[in-house]
Amino acid sequence: MEKTLRKDPAGKIGAAISACLIAALYIFLILLDNVLPANSFTLMLIPVLKKGAIYSLICVSMNLLNGFTGLFSLGQAGFLLVGAYAYSIFAIPADQHAAVYQYFDGGAIGFSIPEALSRLLGENAGNFVGAIICIIIAGLVAAAFAALIGVPVLRLKSDYLAIATLGFAEIIRAIFQWNGLGPVTNGSNMLRKYTNFSAIQIGNIKLATAFPFFISMICIGLIVLLIHSSYGRAFKAVRDDEVAAEAMGISLFKHKMLSFVISSFFAGVGGALLAMYQTTIQANAFKSAMTYEILLIVVIGGIGSISGSCIASFLYIACNEWWLRFLDSGSFFGISVPFFRDGFRKVVFSVLIMVIVLFFSRGIMGDKELSFAGMIRKHRNKTAEGGDGQ
């Protein structure tokens, strides 16, 4: 009894372990970018880490909406697109505009934020700060789109909301491909030559891999703080029972809107990072299939679990881009397997996803979170129980 009343040290120890691990991770990432030699291992590892970090953010942003607020939205690809475009439009250096907007007389925007800041702060700092400003703009533009779309759409429920958000994502895609907006969006042609991860460095230290981790971690941290705040509890109340939540004085529309706009903000940031990762973007790639993919990652991780979404993102990206590549290559440890050809990886993947959806619908984490404090407590309880038994 006395033991439980005493202040629990597990929280502090857990936080310390997390801080150490995060510090170790960043040291490793910076070493990876600067010191470690490029071999076949790091060549596979670096893209997986970058993309995994970006997808973690995107999936967590979808989880905020689908898992924590209970709004089944399928519009994520649309907000990614808005974010990716908003970022790249402001980050193409002015002297590249003629080449990029070759069909639109060099486009309507004659400046680039990273470039303008480079003149003021020097190249490295300018690129770093400029990229962050562009990423924030990307988030804000996506959030503004969400605020506009939310007014009509959030009155709908469950599958009607899903299909309406899916529809809006398609409408956004059409608008961005429209030639009338060509001087800004470059029509259906791709945007390229904007500031990407390779331009991000401080002094002589390259941050190409650490940067997406840095941004994702801050954003996911903000989402976690939001979920633990009174707003987050209101979101969960709306998810669990709308009528009861409303009776408790929670404004349904206000909280749904808040969740939708915040989720879209982070989706926009994710889209900007994705644009930086891909180095070229085209609206045509942001189809509903992309939303489905993100949704399935969220389901694998567990709807309603932030750490689950992150784990599932890294697992999914690593399997997709690296570990299960052999399924496409036609041979397995040197033994040739005739049905291992292009696309087999995806088939195996989709079967696995169906198995998870049908038999393990709670995913990897269910709605629990991975925390070191929790592990320590569990371990201690176990040993304590063992002690009692003797």
Added chain:
Amino acid sequence: MSNFVQANLPYLLAGISVGGQYALIAIGYTMVYGILRLINFAHGDVFMVAGLVMVYTTTAMPMYLSIPLVIVATVVLGFLIERVAYKPLRSAPRMSVMISAIGVSYLLQNCALYFTGGLAQVYPTIPWLSNSVTIGSATTKVVTIVTPILTVVLVFALVLFIQKTKIGMAMRAVSKDFETSQLMGIKINSVISMTFVIGCFLAAIGSLLYFTNYPSVIPTSGSMPGLKAFVAAVFGGIGSIPGAVIGAFVIGICENIIKGLGSSWTIFSDAFTFVLLIVVLLVKPTGIFGEKATDKV
């Protein structure tokens, strides 16, 4: 008015034709939604698989064998999808079933990608349907004229089936009240299977007609027509078969007229469908022939 019709005749004809094809897919959506309250995201991909089966079977056998085989294969596929992916989740939340449907859609697309090797498969020319015919100032394929007629005949037969037969009556009962109809001794699983069988049968016929107008089939060919057919079902009032058909014709005709407005508008022909969807959901969420709203808004 007559000038407008004259100038847009090819687009109007194409619209009516595509509308009929959407209608055949939309019936599958509207019936499944009416009974299970599930947007069967995989339906568009079943439609695509029917196209691919046609491509593969025509290389191995004559057309008069491959067409029935396509229909049978599609129906079996629809039946299996329901049994494997939806039946175990009957008591699960609706969101889980929808996620399962998205999973099936993903699986079908990836399987199609694997079997086709990512290459567009040239759709075989179905004799007679692909012949050219001239109406007024427009030259088109026979399929353009056959589609609306066949659609109307099939829909009429389906409505008769639902109104007059015992299983049709069971379907109506299940779509009215799932639980009560179970208590009344209706075998719910066979009714649901029957719904999927009918939906897939019509989707197979729709795919035969639809792909005759297109040179090839790719793994994502089904997703856009599928979504549009769903919008048609919502527009007409989900659960209502005549509504779905009318909605499909409206969408087919409008999107083709938008294509006819000029090249800068073509990009919006798909977006129009979704604008229509959102307008319908906001103004009249039950659609034109829908019954009273339950929990849509």
